[in-house]
Amino acid sequence: MPSQPSLRPLQNFWHQLSLHRRGAIAASIPTLCLLLSLAAFTWLDYKIKASQDYINYKEAILSESDELLVGLLNAETGMRGYRLTGRKDFLEPYTMAVGQVPKALERLKTLTQDNPQKEAEIAALSSLVQQRLKFLEVRLLVPITQSPDAAQYEESKVAMDQVRRAIAKFEADEQKDLEANRIGLQRQQALTTRVLWISAGVSAIGSLFAIYLFSQLEKELKLREQRLSESKTLIQSITTNVVDGILTLNAAGNIETFNPAGLKMFGYEGEDLYDQPISLLLTNPTLSRGDNHYWQDPTTYTGARLQATGFHKDGKPFPIEVTVSDIPLEDRLIVIIRDMTEQQQAKADLRDRAQELAILNSKLKTTNTILAARNQELNQFAYIASHDLKAPLRAIANLSEWLEEDLADQLPAENKQQMDLLRGRVHRMEALINGLLAYSRAGRDEVAIESVNVADLLEEIIDLLAPPDTFKIAIAPNMPTFCARRLLLRQVFSNLIDNAIKHHPTQNGHIQISVIEQQQAYEFSVADDGIGIEPQYHNKIFTIFQTLEARDKKESTGVGLSIVKKIVEAEGGTIRVESQAHQGATFYFTWLKSSLR
Structure with a gap:
């Protein structure tokens, strides 16, 4: 061949x-x-x-x-x-x-x-x-x-x-x-x-x-299956390097092999446990035989994970997890024992932390309840205070008008001017009270979240403010639509745009409203070409009742920007101003895409 x-x-x-x-x-x-x-x-x-x-x-x-x-x-x-x-x-x-x-x-x-x-x-x-x-x-x-x-x-x-x-x-x-x-x-x-x-x-x-x-x-x-030798040496070589205790039980249920990690776990030497029942590892050696519990038949636990107590050679107990493997090995059983001391300690620590959290949660609920009651009291106080303060002011204003009407022919021009000045101060005081009330409520009232088309919202605000025809307001075309508290966002835009119009020195001003999308928020800006704000006053303007012009020249409560700042920060945003004197001002504020509250 x-x-x-x-x-x-x-x-x-x-x-x-x-x-x-x-x-x-x-x-x-x-x-x-x-x-x-x-x-x-x-x-x-x-x-x-x-x-x-x-x-x-x-x-x-x-x-x-x-x-x-x-x-x-x-x-x-x-x-x-x-x-x-x-x-x-x-x-x-x-x-x-x-x-x-x-x-x-x-x-x-x-x-x-x-x-x-x-x-x-x-x-x-x-x-x-x-x-x-x-x-x-x-x-x-x-x-x-x-x-x-x-x-x-x-x-x-x-x-x-x-x-x-x-x-x-x-x-x-x-x-x-x-x-x-x-x-x-x-x-x-x-x-x-x-x-x-x-x-x-x-x-x-x-x-x-x-x-x-x-x-x-x-x-x-x-042919190869006929030449396979006993698996004892192979099992011992595998189990030598694991951290869990691994032992084999012979047909009589006694220990045949035990790896070094298991011997160290229980404190025995190599020959101490040979041909001993596994119940020896679950027995307190300091007690009599009748006071200990033994496993009668380990095969009944095959495949299960059992939580038990192991006993060190010196009688010290420690928690263990015992698993009888269901891997067939002729007439032997493989038992895996894991020391659960660290795991149980971790569970105990976790329970302690959970109890602490429960206590803190209970205290937080109590604090929230108290806070809600205080807020209710504050709202009631603000209402009563504003009502009680406004009533005398109205009376003063009415009284001055009656006096002026009754003494119309006898009242000198200087006194009429003083009466007008008196009523102006009364109206200013009433406006300050209203501003204080609005400031106290800003960020605390519950306002529903809804889908807001910012471009449409700005058109509504501008239409409501009714600026002069010669005053130009430009809105960037990329205004977003997102879920927010419409009423609060409207109040912020309305105050900023109204301030830009009211404090502009001419009737031919220009306002530019823009937006930049960030990862978690939108940054809006309202820029004007008015008189500007000197840098040393950039923080002062956000303080309540603070104005940059005398109230006799420009009537203002000084509350608007403080309310804006409070609303923006309550919604998780920030507000700042960039401006120089006689170079206009740009107010930047951020508004989260997803509300925190």
Whole structure:
């Protein structure tokens, strides 16, 4: 047999491979055949689909060119019928063609946009078609009574013949290409059939060869199973390096092996526990045998995790977790023991922390209840205080008006001015009280969260403030829509815009409202070109009742910006101002995308 020596190196190489690799090779043979067949079929199927798509593409082009020619013929026929009879119903084909022909041209341009040559042909054809339509449109405007001369008819005929020849040439080229692709498709389909048969044959041969290899592997495995030795040495080598205690029990339920970690855990030497019952590890050696509890049959706990108490050789107890493995090992059992001292200590610490948290939570609830009551008392106090303070002020204002009315003829001009000054101070005091009340409530009232379109909100505010027509307010186009407390956001914008208008030195001011989106918030800005604010007053303006101008010059309570700051900070944001004297001011504030409360 001349071929036998040539196979020997291959056989030697095969037997040198591990069983895992030989099994993988045997299993991969039919899989590889299947993958190759699938790859070939997929590739051929892709080619067939590509050819079919191309044929459909060509047929679509031919269909559109036919529709284009039919449309032109309909337009020509309709125009002739109209010119001959004078009846406008003959123009219906022409009217329909005027709408269809440009669409057909556009579809042809779309279909051929990736082919420069065809795109050029369609462009030339489009020029001819447009000229023809233009000619028909001009003819439509010529009175019916006016007959065209022979030169015009000849020109019309020549133009139409050019269009027909161009379409005929275009369709002939496309038809030729279409027939070539159909022949190619038939060849690919035939090739696919042949490849499928060849793939089926190769897969069958590969499967038979894999079956043969698996039978050889099965024989070798049986030989190796007969040569396997006892697993005792292997188990000991594995268990030596683990941190848990691992022991094996013999058929009698006594300890056969115990790893070093387990011996150290219980304080025994290597031979102390040999052939001893496992109950010895769960027995307090300082007690009598009758006072201890023993495991009678460990196999009843197979697969379970049991919490128990282990006893050190010196009698010291410690918590353990015992697991009897359900891994079959002839007539032996594997028992895994884990020292749970650290875990139980961690659980105890966790319970202590939980109790502390519960106490803190209870105190927090109590504090919240007290705080709610205090807030209620504060609200009531603010209402009563404002009411009781406003009542005398109204009385003073009314009394001054009565005195002025009663002494109208006797009251000197200076005293009238003093009366006006008195009422102005009264109104200012009332405004300060109202501002103080608003400041005390800012950020404490419950306001519902709703979807806010900031652009619409700003339009409402500006419309309500009604600035002079010469005052320009520009809103950036990228204003967001998000969920927020609409009433509070409205109050912040309203105060800032109102201040910019009220404190501007002219009626021709300009305000720019912008926004920058940050990771967790939006930063809004309100910028004006007014008198500006000197840097040393940037913090002062947010303090309640603080104004930069005397109240006799510009009536103001000095509460607005302090309320704005309080609202913004209550909603988790920040507010700042950038300004120089006589250079305008820009107020920046952030508003969280998701409310904290």
